[in-house]
Amino acid sequence: MMSDEYLVECKIDDDDDDDDYGVQKIQPSPPPPPQFSSSPSITPQPSLIHVDxxxxxxxxxxxxxxxxxVLAEPASTHSYDRVWIYSGIAFEAMRLWCYRCLTALCAVPVSxxxxxxxxxxxxxxxxxxxPCIQVCHTCLPCVRSLWMSVVNIFIAPFCTSAARCCSGIHVLFSKE
Known part of the structure; x- marks a missing residue:
């Protein structure tokens, strides 16, 4: 079942928008999202006023x-009810107060x-x-043409001659 937070209310107007002359009324379009609008928009920064x-x-x-x-007892073994209740209270209190003490000591220096x-x-x-990335993007076409020249002058002839030398080799497998 879907929770209510995912439901969206859509207003559906079944009335005709035609006036007496058969011309539809043109409704203004909604403003574009902030990332697509041409006017600069300032994204709201989190404020320190809302501490909740x-x-x-x-x-x-x-x-x-x-x-x-963290702690759970199976059905087969149970401690006393008061022990379980006080353990839960002690866990929550220690978790809360240790966190508060540690944040009081460490929060400002760590932040x-x-x-x-x-x-x-x-x-x-x-x-x-x-800037390094932009320099690489700027110089990359020159480096690419230089690299292609090196490959075409030195590496391609060597690979071509090695391929021609090895093209006459035939390997036959036979069972003896």
């Missing part, structure tokens, strides 16, 4: 760990390191990698 939505792109969906994902790393990667990509 901390993973809007769903990067860490795999980290939603609960007590039942600074990640920011520096991504800035370095962006700088290297913009100022080193892309």
């Amino acid at each position: 939505i901390r993973d809007p792109c769903g990067v860490n969906k795999h980290l939603k760990v609960e007590f039942s994902d 600074c390191l990640c920011g520096c790393l991504f800035a370095l990667l962006a700088c290297m990509h913009i100022w080193c990698v892309m």
Whole structure:
């Protein structure tokens, strides 16, 4: 069964759009998507104001760990009910408070390191990698014609003569 989040509401208008003279009304077309529009659009940046939505792109969906994902007792062996309940409470509390303590100690330095790393990667990509690729694309036709000349002058005659020498060799298989 499909959940409601995948359902789309479509408005269907069965009325005729013809006016009294038999001419249809032309409706304005919707604006193009932002990536196809000619006017520059600024993509909204995540803001620090909304602290409730901390993973809007769903990067860490795999980290939603609960007590039942880690610990489970089969039907044949059960501990006391209170032990099971207190174990679940202790698991959740330790997971929450250890995460809070570790993020209090590590979040700012790690985010600074990640920011520096991504800035370095962006700088290297913009100022080193892309210019090298553009130089290669620019020089590639010259290099291609030079390489074709080398192949036609040196390698092709050698391969042709080796093929002619080997063309007279015949191999026969016989059972003795």
